[in-house]
Amino acid sequence: MIKVFIAGGTGWAGSSLSKGVFNSQNMELVGALSRNHKGQNLAEILDLGSVNIPIYDTIETALNNTDFDVLVEYTKPNIAKTNILSALKKGKKVVIGTSGLTENDYLEIENVANENNTSVLAVGNFALTVVLLQKFSEMAAKYIPNFEIIDYTHEDKIDAPSGTARELAYRLSKVQTPNKFVTGDALIGEVSSRGTNLNEVQVHSIRLPGHVISIESIFGLKDEKLSIRHDSGASAEPYVKGGLLAIEKVGTFKGLKRGLDSVMDF
Ligand SMILES: NC(=O)C1=CN([C@@H]2O[C@H](COP(=O)(O)OP(=O)(O)OC[C@H]3O[C@@H](n4cnc5c(N)ncnc54)[C@H](O)[C@@H]3O)[C@@H](O)[C@H]2O)C=CC1
Numbered sequence: 001m002i003k004v005f006i007a008g009g010t011g012w013a014g015s016s017l018s019k020g021v022f023n024s025q026n027m028e029l030v031g032a033l034s035r036n037h038k039g040q041n042l043a044e045i046l047d048l049g050s051v052n053i054p055i056y057d058t059i060e061t062a063l064n065n066t067d068f069d070v071l072v073e074y075t076k077p078n079i080a081k082t083n084i085l086s087a088l089k090k091g092k093k094v095v096i097g098t099s100g101l102t103e104n105d106y107l108e109i110e111n112v113a114n115e116n117n118t119s120v121l122a123v124g125n126f127a128l129t130v131v132l133l134q135k136f137s138e139m140a141a142k143y144i145p146n147f148e149i150i151d152y153t154h155e156d157k158i159d160a161p162s163g164t165a166r167e168l169a170y171r172l173s174k175v176q177t178p179n180k181f182v183t184g185d186a187l188i189g190e191v192s193s194r195g196t197n198l199n200e201v202q203v204h205s206i207r208l209p210g211h212v213i214s215i216e217s218i219f220g221l222k223d224e225k226l227s228i229r230h231d232s233g234a235s236a237e238p239y240v241k242g243g244l245l246a247i248e249k250v251g252t253f254k255g256l257k258r259g260l261d262s263v264m265d266f
């Protein structure tokens with residue numbers, strides 16, 4: 001049995017995963033972190049039956065009071081790194097779902113995981129269809145050296161670019177550095193209108209009502225263009241299966257891995 005603790009277990013994504021873990025044959029849901037539900041029973045909140053799944057409001061109290069193997073981080077960017085580093089320092093394995101962490105954050109997380117001989121699996125998007133978008137985009141980037149990324153989300157998403165876009169930029173940059181067009185001093189007007197540069201890839205973030213979550217990688221060659229786009233629906237269901245797979249696989253290596261495909265067969 002893998003003992004799982006979910007930081008953000010009462011949230012939109014975390015509550016769906018909590019139910020998935022609770023119903024899993026080889027996992028035990030032993031606790032959750034939630035700022036607003038301290039001292040309550042997660043099983044009652046999620047209608048899971050007559051068991052007690054305690055909720056804490058800080059990672060320190062959770063680590064002092066609960067024994068677990070894997071921390072799933074599904075809170076908010078402002079607290080995620082603290083939760084992750086605290087758990088790693090106690091030798092816990094960590095699955096990261098929370099977006100907003102930077103490349104420097106990941107370097108620090110990787111170092112702390114290595115120092116404590118444990119493992120972290122960070123997944124910008126747990127949905128299988130997004131994993132496929134990442135793979136198809138990597139294939140395209142191998143042949144087309146001109147690409148940019150657009151991320152579209154609901155208006156109240158607090159971090160930009162999305163975790164999905166950050167991970168995609170990181171991955172495409174490993175395939176090749178894209179060519180730059182009209183940048184720096186050559187550009188007349190607003191430099192920021194060309195988006196932000198992540199790992200040498202231009203990323204544009206749209207935040208608008210009526211939008212859920214979409215990601216698009218755009219490629220161009222003379223007289224031809226290619227768009228690879230993914231659109232999420234409104235529920236958090238697509239992230240559950242991938243989340244469960246990540247919990248199962250995070251103990252199979254040491255250090256940091258990024259992307260769900262890193263533990264899948266392709
Ligand atoms: N990697 C992936 O596939 C996915 C990633 N996400 C990311 O997961 C994160 C959470 O998203 P949602 O579930 O929509 O958020 P949410 O707002 O619905 O839930 C956040 C949860 O974290 C808890 N929380 C927030 N701040 C806290 C603090 N300071 N201390 C203790 N608990 C705290 C809340 O009580 C709640 O349980 C976001 O960064 C989002 O982008 C969301 C869905 C899929």
Ligand SMILES: O=C(O)C1=N[C@H](C(=O)O)C[C@H](O)C1
Pocket residue numbers: 099100124125157161162163164165213232
């Ligand atoms: O609702 C969100 O916020 C989500 N964020 C993740 C991201 O930043 O990429 C992914 C997910 O699609 C939902």
